[in-house]
Amino acid sequence: TRKKKAKLSRNDIHRYSRHLLLPEISVEGQLGIVNSSMLVVGAGGLGSPACLYLASAGVGRIGVVDYDEVEVSNLQRQVIHDEERVGLSKSTSATIAMTRINSQIECIAYNYLLDRSTALDLIKQYDIVLDCSDNPPTRYLLNDACVLAGKPLVSGAALRFEGQLTVYNHHGSPCYRCVFPAPPPPETVTNCGDGGVFGPVTGIVGTIQALEALKIAAGVEPAYCGKLLMVDAMSGAFRTIRLRGKRKECVACGDGATLTGLETDYEMWCGMKANDKTQSLAVL
Amino acid sequence: TRKKKAKLSRNDIHRYSRHLLLPEISVEGQLGIVNSSMLVVGAGGLGSPACLYLASAGVGRIGVVDYDEVEVSNLQRQVIHDEERVGLSKSTSATIAMTRINSQIECIAYNYLLDRSTALDLIKQYDIVLDCSDNPPTRYLLNDACVLAGKPLVSGAALRFEGQLTVYNHHGSPCYRCVFPAPPPPETVTNCGDGGVFGPVTGIVGTIQALEALKIAAGVEPAYCGKLLMVDAMSGAFRTIRLRGKRKECVACGDGATLTGLETDYEMWCGMKANDKTQSLAVL
Amino acid sequence: MKLTLEFTGGMELLFQGTKKVSVTLPEKVTTVKTLLPWIRDSLLKSKPDMFMQGDTVRPGVLVLINDADWELEGQLSYELQEGDTIVFISTLHGG
Amino acid sequence: MKLTLEFTGGMELLFQGTKKVSVTLPEKVTTVKTLLPWIRDSLLKSKPDMFMQGDTVRPGVLVLINDADWELEGQLSYELQEGDTIVFISTLHGG
Ligand SMILES: [Zn+2]
Ligand SMILES: [Zn+2]
Numbered sequence: 001t002r003k004k005k006a007k008l009s010r011n012d013i014h015r016y017s018r019h020l021l022l023p024e025i026s027v028e029g030q031l032g033i034v035n036s037s038m039l040v041v042g043a044g045g046l047g048s049p050a051c052l053y054l055a056s057a058g059v060g061r062i063g064v065v066d067y068d069e070v071e072v073s074n075l076q077r078q079v080i081h082d083e084e085r086v087g088l089s090k091s092t093s094a095t096i097a098m099t100r101i102n103s104q105i106e107c108i109a110y111n112y113l114l115d116r117s118t119a120l121d122l123i124k125q126y127d128i129v130l131d132c133s134d135n136p137p138t139r140y141l142l143n144d145a146c147v148l149a150g151k152p153l154v155s156g157a158a159l160r161f162e163g164q165l166t167v168y169n170h171h172g173s174p175c176y177r178c179v180f181p182a183p184p185p186p187e188t189v190t191n192c193g194d195g196g197v198f199g200p201v202t203g204i205v206g207t208i209q210a211l212e213a214l215k216i217a218a219g220v221e222p223a224y225c226g227k228l229l230m231v232d233a234m235s236g237a238f239r240t241i242r243l244r245g246k247r248k249e250c251v252a253c254g255d256g257a258t259l260t261g262l263e264t265d266y267e268m269w270c271g272m273k274a275n276d277k278t279q280s281l282a283v284l
Numbered sequence: 285t286r287k288k289k290a291k292l293s294r295n296d297i298h299r300y301s302r303h304l305l306l307p308e309i310s311v312e313g314q315l316g317i318v319n320s321s322m323l324v325v326g327a328g329g330l331g332s333p334a335c336l337y338l339a340s341a342g343v344g345r346i347g348v349v350d351y352d353e354v355e356v357s358n359l360q361r362q363v364i365h366d367e368e369r370v371g372l373s374k375s376t377s378a379t380i381a382m383t384r385i386n387s388q389i390e391c392i393a394y395n396y397l398l399d400r401s402t403a404l405d406l407i408k409q410y411d412i413v414l415d416c417s418d419n420p421p422t423r424y425l426l427n428d429a430c431v432l433a434g435k436p437l438v439s440g441a442a443l444r445f446e447g448q449l450t451v452y453n454h455h456g457s458p459c460y461r462c463v464f465p466a467p468p469p470p471e472t473v474t475n476c477g478d479g480g481v482f483g484p485v486t487g488i489v490g491t492i493q494a495l496e497a498l499k500i501a502a503g504v505e506p507a508y509c510g511k512l513l514m515v516d517a518m519s520g521a522f523r524t525i526r527l528r529g530k531r532k533e534c535v536a537c538g539d540g541a542t543l544t545g546l547e548t549d550y551e552m553w554c555g556m557k558a559n560d561k562t563q564s565l566a567v568l
Numbered sequence: 569m570k571l572t573l574e575f576t577g578g579m580e581l582l583f584q585g586t587k588k589v590s591v592t593l594p595e596k597v598t599t600v601k602t603l604l605p606w607i608r609d610s611l612l613k614s615k616p617d618m619f620m621q622g623d624t625v626r627p628g629v630l631v632l633i634n635d636a637d638w639e640l641e642g643q644l645s646y647e648l649q650e651g652d653t654i655v656f657i658s659t660l661h662g663g
Numbered sequence: 664m665k666l667t668l669e670f671t672g673g674m675e676l677l678f679q680g681t682k683k684v685s686v687t688l689p690e691k692v693t694t695v696k697t698l699l700p701w702i703r704d705s706l707l708k709s710k711p712d713m714f715m716q717g718d719t720v721r722p723g724v725l726v727l728i729n730d731a732d733w734e735l736e737g738q739l740s741y742e743l744q745e746g747d748t749i750v751f752i753s754t755l756h757g758g
Contacts, residue, residue: 017357021480022444024518046663049333049491052363053484072299075385079336082384100366101359134663157660160306162577164660179637180659184628188618190578192662196305200337200495202663207333207491211484211517223520228630228637230576230657233495234308236507238522241632241655244639330758418758441755446672448755463732464754468723472713474673476757486758512725512732514671514752525727525750528734 002061002106004035011104016058029218030058034105036217037061039123041114041142042132043090044068045192045202046156046209048080050130053210055098059217061106062098063126066090067113067275077199113274114138116262119145128213131155132206134191136183137266137274143168143176144262147252154213154222156205159190161198163205163231166224166243167212169253173226178247178254183270201233286345286390288319295388300342313502314342318389320501321345323410325398325426327374328352329476329486330416330440330493332364337494339382343501345390346382347410350374351397351559361483397558398422400546403429412497415439416490418475420467421550421558427452427460428546431536438497438506440489443479447489447515450508450527451496453537457510462531462538467554485517569593569650573607577658579629582618583611593648600631601644603654619656630657664688664745668702672753674724677713678706688743695726696739698749714751725752 008016008027012034019025019033038059040047043066054062068090070081078090085093091109098107110122114133123129123145131142131153139155146153152170157163169175192202208229212222223229223240230239252259267273292300292311296318303309303317322343324331327350338346352374354365362374369377375393382391394406398417407413407429415426415437423439430437436454441447453459476486492513496506507513507524514523536543551557573589580587589611597606604625608616618626624644625631631638632655633646648654668684675682684706692701699720703711713721719739720726726733727750728741743749 011356015356016360018360018476018480019482021478022482024445025480025482042663044663049363049487053361053487056360056363057483058360072295073301076300076302076340076342077337079333079340079385082381083387084384097366100368101363103367132663134661136661139661157662159578159660159662161308162660164577164657179630180628182627184659184661185617185626188626188628188658189661192302194305195578195662196302196309197662198303198306198309198495198498199341200491200498203333203337203491204488204495207484207487211482211488214482214484220518223518227520229520232576234504234507236511236513236524238524239635240520240522242636242640244637247639326758328758416758418756420756423756441757443673443755443757446755448672448752463725464723466722468754468756469712469721472721472723472753473756479673479757481757516671523730526731526735528732531734 005031008034012058019057024220025218029220032219033214033217034058034060036128037126038128038130038213039063039065039126040130040132041065041138042134043080043094044074044132044134045077045158045197046132046206047094048078049203049206050132050210051080051094051098052101053207054213055102055105055107057214058102059105061108063108063110064091064094065110065112065114067111077197077202079203114141116141116266120148120262123149123151127151128216129153130209130213132209135272135274136189136270137272139176140183140264140270141262141266144252144259144264147175148259148261152216154209156209158197158202158205159192159195161201161232161234163201163233165205165208165229166227167222170216170222171225172245174244174246175250175253177252178250179243181250186271189272198233201231204231204233289315291315292318296342303341308504309502313504316503317498317501318342318344320412321410322412322414322497323347323349323407324414324416325349325422326416326418327364327378328358328416328418329361329442329481330490331378332362333487333490334414334416334494335364335378335382336385337491338497339386339389339391341498342386343389345392347392347394347406348375348378349394349396349398351395361481361486363487398425400425400550404432404546407433407435411435412500413437414493414497416493419556419558420473420554421556423460424467424548424554425546425550428536428543428548431459432543432545436500438493440493442481442486442489443474443476445482445485445516445518447485447517449489449492449513450511451506454500454506455509456529458528458530459534459537461536462534463527465534470555473556482517485515488515488517569648571648572653574653574655576655577660579656579658582615584613598648599644600638600646600648603648625656628659630659631655632657664743666743667748669748669750671750672755674751674753677710679708693743694739695733695741695743698743720751723754725754726750727752
């Protein structure tokens with residue numbers, strides 16, 4: 001593993017000067033950021049701005065997982081990719097862009113579908129996980145792996161003109177299973193390919209995911225621990241609501257939690273594939 | 285001037301399919317976007333995400349004005365630039381990035397400081413203006429030019445952990461001078477170089493500027509006409525407040541408006557330079 | 569009793585796109601437990617399974633009582649108050 | 664009378680970083696016109712010019728009365744009500 005920096009280099013001080021001026025961040029907070037590692041799951045609409053802001057801010061090691069390849073219809077909102085990289089794996093495309101912005105950080109592309117056999121080992125290597133994925137099986141898998149590994153999960157989602165965001169499994173906040181113990185019926189799940197999404201909505205949510213992850217790394221309390229942010233980009237309403245605490249009976253993080261590994265077959269349990277290319281037709 | 289498209293090409297339909305699926309946008313709204321032109325003033329923290337999302341969404345012609353050059357300390361938040369383009373003019377750097385994302389649109393770099401002699405002619409060539417600048421003289425200049433030319437002004441600002449956003453001069457909303465008839469004392473003005481700014485805050489505000497501009501182009505009513513959005517990224521509070529209507533006595537847009545051209549010496553009137561490199565030391 | 573109901577995250581598509589509606593409840597509807605079937609029978613035009621399963625909301629729907637997760641307010645047993653706002657949110661999964 | 668005062672956009676830096684404070688006003692403070700000098704004299708520790716000019720706020724400060732621009736509420740002549748929230752916003756210019 002990478003050695004922690006004990007102090008900022010002269011280059012760091014110049015590059016991150018706009019952060020160092022902030023009393024809430026200052027040298028200590030920026031050191032927290034450059035010494036942190038984050039895993040971004042999904043290099044699509046949410047992952048694009050998240051990766052851009054994490055790399056810019058100087059997160060020391062950034063992993064990006066995505067099994068998919070860049071295609072032209074992604075470019076309407078997935079602003080980390082470009083036409084030249086159409087056909088390339090999204091994780092590779094994202095790491096290329098991040099390295100161009102900041103050569104001082106380490107960027108690692110994982111060009112595969114996150115599954116039970118890989119998730120836990122991978123997540124253990126990172127401090128903070130950003131859920132920028134697009135389907136329930138992956139969201140439950142990530143949740144369980146984060147609970148088992150004790151990592152905060154900064155979760156975002158977007159569809160049409162709406163977005164949702166919260167920080168699971170951090171400082172007493174509930175996990176995804178506490179709030180949603182059972183998976184949604186497959187016919188109620190709509191992805192962006194079916195329902196559409198207005199580009200900047202994914203931008204707003206993904207950028208706030210980066211904001212929250214960076215605050216955690218900098219030692220600042222995130223705003224959406226135990227709270228859900230709901231964005232309605234059509235009306236311009238941003239609404240924050242209080243979520244329940246951890247559920248005592250939660251199988252993942254409750255008092256008598258039975259989860260000891262990633263034994264669930266997440267795709268079967270959710271009744272749908274984690275790969276949206278074969279997803280069943282959604283009606284809602 | 286560019287010829288308006290009467291219908292979307294086959295490529296457009298594929299590229300913008302996630303917008304076409306949205307009943308509020310659909311073919312008509314996307315045609316509005318591809319036939320629109322927008323001027324982004326400032327390719328910094330706000331202009332970076334704004335340009336990325338405008339280009340991705342397919343705005344037909346995007347102009348970017350910035351007199352400044354990319355430097356390393358910009359890369360902490362100005363995610364449209366990269367290390368290789370350090371030293372290049374920001375407007376050129378931004379147009380390179382936008383063209384890489386979307387070669388179907390026209391991108392024009394204006395590598396100069398917007399001033400009285402150039403502003404009005406330039407703004408007349410665009411449908412919608414985004415104020416992504418960083419100083420009061422430029423903000424008043426832009427406002428007056430937009431009032432004279434009858435263009436909506438999507439205005440954003442960010443500092444430290446806070447952001448502000450509104451749409452001036454559109455569908456009866458006030459202009460910048462209606463709300464702020466007199467310029468702030470120079471010693472109360474802080475820029476990001478003096479006060480610092482947390483990177484994702486500029487990302488959130490700049491992305492919402494793109495959202496609002498795209499909604500106007502698509503024929504959807506923007507959310508922040510006559511309303512001010514205030515973002516506090518530390519507490520996670522998004523607050524929307526009602527602004528006054530047009531002020532009858534406004535010299536720019538009021539009943540007896542005396543503004544007939546850009547006669548004001550904006551820098552002298554504000555007591556400060558529009559070029560932040562020579563800005564006086566700010567204390568608040 | 570008068571309440572405000574809101575539907576978001578796609579739930580509104582079950583209610584002809586209605587995002588917010590004021591309703592006057594019959595006297596027998598006093599709790600969330602009785603509110604759910606009333607909404608299903610009075611406001612929903614089709615697809616009741618997309619709204620309820622058994623005597624509660626279907627998985628993937630979050631209910632808010634005055635901007636707080638209904639779990640904090642007693643869930644189904646919550647006694648409705650004049651002027652309450654009850655929000656039904658369909659969770660989003662897209663990215 | 665009790666009010667809530669909020670300071671944002673950098674205004675809080677004039678008040679030792681206080682973003683929100685509950686205050687109890689003396690009886691003679693009944694309007695925004697009398698509230699401003701009371702804040703200046705009672706809460707502000709230094710730099711009164713950064714807060715007021717003449718009998719109103721300095722240019723570049725927006726005042727909100729219960730989440731609405733004070734121009735909509737009568738500006739200086741607004742009669743304060745028990746429980747009002749008055750917000751002072753310093754406009755941001757950065758980008
Ligand atoms: Zn749990
Ligand atoms: Zn005006």
